[in-house]
Amino acid sequence: MCIFVDEWRCKFAGNEITLDICKTCIKARDISYKTKQDKALQKQKKRLSEVSVDDKTETYRSDDDSSVPSESVSDKTEEDQGFLDKLESSAKSIENKQDIEETGSKPKDTKGDSSSELLEPLSIIDMENFQGDVETLRNDPHKDTDDWLRSLEDKKRSFLRMDFPKPPAKLELGKEQKILVKARRTKKEFFFPPLPELNMIIIDDERVIAESGRMEIEEPDGEVITFSWYPDKLSDIYGSDINLIIETFASGDDGDLMNHVEIGGIRWRADLSDERSIPDKRGNDDSSMKDKSFSALMEEAW
Numbered sequence: 583m584c585i586f587v588d589e590w591r592c593k594f595a596g597n598e599i600t601l602d603i604c605k606t607c608i609k610a611r612d613i614s615y616k617t618k619q620d621k622a623l624q625k626q627k628k629r630l631s632e633v634s635v636d637d638k639t640e641t642y643r644s645d646d647d648s649s650v651p652s653e654s655v656s657d658k659t660e661e662d663q664g665f666l667d668k669l670e671s672s673a674k675s676i677e678n679k680q681d682i683e684e685t686g687s688k689p690k691d692t693k694g695d696s697s698s699e700l701l702e703p704l705s706i707i708d709m710e711n712f713q714g715d716v717e718t719l720r721n722d723p724h725k726d727t728d729d730w731l732r733s734l735e736d737k738k739r740s741f742l743r744m745d746f747p748k749p750p751a752k753l754e755l756g757k758e759q760k761i762l763v764k765a766r767r768t769k770k771e772f773f774f775p776p777l778p779e780l781n782m783i784i785i786d787d788e789r790v791i792a793e794s795g796r797m798e799i800e801e802p803d804g805e806v807i808t809f810s811w812y813p814d815k816l817s818d819i820y821g822s823d824i825n826l827i828i829e830t831f832a833s834g835d836d837g838d839l840m841n842h843v844e845i846g847g848i849r850w851r852a853d854l855s856d857e858r859s860i861p862d863k864r865g866n867d868d869s870s871m872k873d874k875s876f877s878a879l880m881e882e883a884w
Contacts, residue, residue: 698853699751700849701749701850702720703716711733711734712740713733714732721847735840735842737832739831741829742828745826749821751820753813753819753821756812756814760811761809761826761851762849762851765805765844765845766799766801766805767799767843768842775833777799777800778798778830778831778841779798780830780843781829782809786817789817791811791815828845831843
């Protein structure tokens, strides 16, 4: 029998084949190499437990009462390797998508006619009971920072209003726009004082478009708060007049144990679309915010 391939009978030397004869048997060596390649590939495919591969059928020819695959083993190997290459490429695509969600990096086009743009605050329009400047708000919310818009200790409520640059294209109607805010509480005690709160409001031409409602800020080292809203009721679908208002509410005993909210970075993740593909849906309405103005909201808050 051949020392390279099990059950391969060399027709040149009968049942007993010496090493010298095997070295001259190109057919035996070629089949041995390709068979080992195929076995290694099969082991690799078994480790990919989530993927099932249909068994491939092979045809055999008879040669001196022995069977040898007539299908080219190298062709099969190349086909299977191509399948694994595609699988690896798909896995990398999924990994890249997860990385975007975790890091907040600017995503590329997700479909033919839409994309996202990360916008930094343009300026601070109004600020009460906060200390800092707009450069602090331009920090990346997903990165660590020692630069915070600090809340003062003499009031329980802080107020911040800012605007953004105009997005480069229309906002996509029916798709969530997202405001990302890095926030922290000032005290590290676990049980007391109680957790402070943060509220976000989207304003367009002095009209309230959306409001997050009060959210507790739990982390003393900073956490990223996401506020999702829809642009369908904007007066300008390009988002040129959008303002963001942030209110924070301290908690505690009015003494040294007061928990305040501090801001470490803000981004607007604007979901954009090709303007030719968007119908005008601004007439659609729904909400309790329909006729509510910003001035009326502030009167209620104060």
